[in-house]
Amino acid sequence: MKITTKLWIGLAVLVVLSPLGLIIPDHFKAGSAWGEWGGDEIKALVGYVPQGLEKLAGLWNAPIPDYAFKGWEAKGLPQLSLAYVISAIVGILFIVLTVILVGKLLVKKGG
Amino acid sequence: MHIPDGYLGPATCGIFYAVMLPIWTIASRIVKKTLQVKQVPILAIGAAFSFVIMMFNVPIPGGSTGHAVGGVLVAILLGPWAACIAITVALVIQALLFGDGGITAIGANCFNMAFVLPFVGYYVYNAISFNTPAESGRSALAAGIAGYIGINIAAIFAGVEFGLQPMLHHTAAGQALYCPYGLNVAVPAMAGEHLLVFGWVEAVVTALVIKYLQKQAPDYLQAKEA
Numbered sequence: 001m002k003i004t005t006k007l008w009i010g011l012a013v014l015v016v017l018s019p020l021g022l023i024i025p026d027h028f029k030a031g032s033a034w035g036e037w038g039g040d041e042i043k044a045l046v047g048y049v050p051q052g053l054e055k056l057a058g059l060w061n062a063p064i065p066d067y068a069f070k071g072w073e074a075k076g077l078p079q080l081s082l083a084y085v086i087s088a089i090v091g092i093l094f095i096v097l098t099v100i101l102v103g104k105l106l107v108k109k110g111g
Numbered sequence: 112m113h114i115p116d117g118y119l120g121p122a123t124c125g126i127f128y129a130v131m132l133p134i135w136t137i138a139s140r141i142v143k144k145t146l147q148v149k150q151v152p153i154l155a156i157g158a159a160f161s162f163v164i165m166m167f168n169v170p171i172p173g174g175s176t177g178h179a180v181g182g183v184l185v186a187i188l189l190g191p192w193a194a195c196i197a198i199t200v201a202l203v204i205q206a207l208l209f210g211d212g213g214i215t216a217i218g219a220n221c222f223n224m225a226f227v228l229p230f231v232g233y234y235v236y237n238a239i240s241f242n243t244p245a246e247s248g249r250s251a252l253a254a255g256i257a258g259y260i261g262i263n264i265a266a267i268f269a270g271v272e273f274g275l276q277p278m279l280h281h282t283a284a285g286q287a288l289y290c291p292y293g294l295n296v297a298v299p300a301m302a303g304e305h306l307l308v309f310g311w312v313e314a315v316v317t318a319l320v321i322k323y324l325q326k327q328a329p330d331y332l333q334a335k336e337a
Binding site: 007011015021024025031032034042048050052055058060063084088090098100102 | 159162175178196203209
């Protein structure tokens with residue numbers, strides 16, 4: 001088997017296992033990454049929401065915010081895990097297409 | 112380490128976009144010269160790997176979470192400039208599709224994770240594995256150390272960027288406008304987490320994959336020109 005085939009299989013395994021990145025932090029009651037808090041969290045930490053932060057925080061409406069479907073925020077871990085796996089697949093598809101496009105633009109043929 | 116929108120003021124965001132622009136330009140030129148057609152799939156796999164490994168959040172029990180970036184690995188395999196492009200692609204997709212890292216902070220996040228991290232990692236790896244065969248145990252160890260140091264230096268940069276904000280932007284009453292924590296909190300927090308936990312994750316991931324490739328595909332491990 002070609003090494004690239006093996007690596008793609010490895011990636012697929014990582015995609016299937018990716019919900020561990022959701023489930024394990026939940027189990028250990030770990031919160032957001034440092035400096036990646038939402039408005040409510042930051043208010044609890046420092047007592048106020050910085051004005052500029054409040055203005056800029058909603059600047060971008062990501063189609064799949066935080067690797068979960070809109071309206072699924074209150075769903076349980078099984079649904080969130082499914083959304084996480086789908087997010088991983090969608091993300092990888094976009095990334096691979098982008099790199100192939102960049103590659104076509106940058107790399108000369110026959111090199 | 113994905114700085115969201117609203118944590119960095121406009122000046123900081125602008126500066127890092129301005130800094131990244133020439134870096135992206137140079138990276139494109141160098142990759143254009145050095146990357147071969149058959150390496151494009153590896154570049155795609157590298158970018159996808161970096162993306163998916165960042166989804167594996169590792170908890171500090173009762174505290175925060177963090178993750179590896181996988182960027183040093185890509186730098187060892189394809190050189191730091193190709194890694195810069197691969198990780199940039201991953202970070203831009205994360206910001207646009209998933210809101211992971213801010214749109215305004217793409218410059219800063221790319222500087223930390225797509226520039227500082229792969230370059231530091233790449234040169235540390237080369238310094239330690241200098242004059243040893245790519246298949247040696249020392250090379251795998253060098254990869255782990257490079258991963259650890261690369262992600263930590265990147266985290267310190269992120270900490271400094273966060274920590275400068277209260278100084279740069281505050282109301283007359285002294286309330287911060289953006290990130291509310293100064294250097295005295297942000298740098299130790301970012302550095303501490305990565306030194307103690309997430310740096311080791313990056314180290315293990317980098318060393319294990321290099322070890323696997325040493326067995327399976329040693330020809331991919333020949334030294335890459337910077």
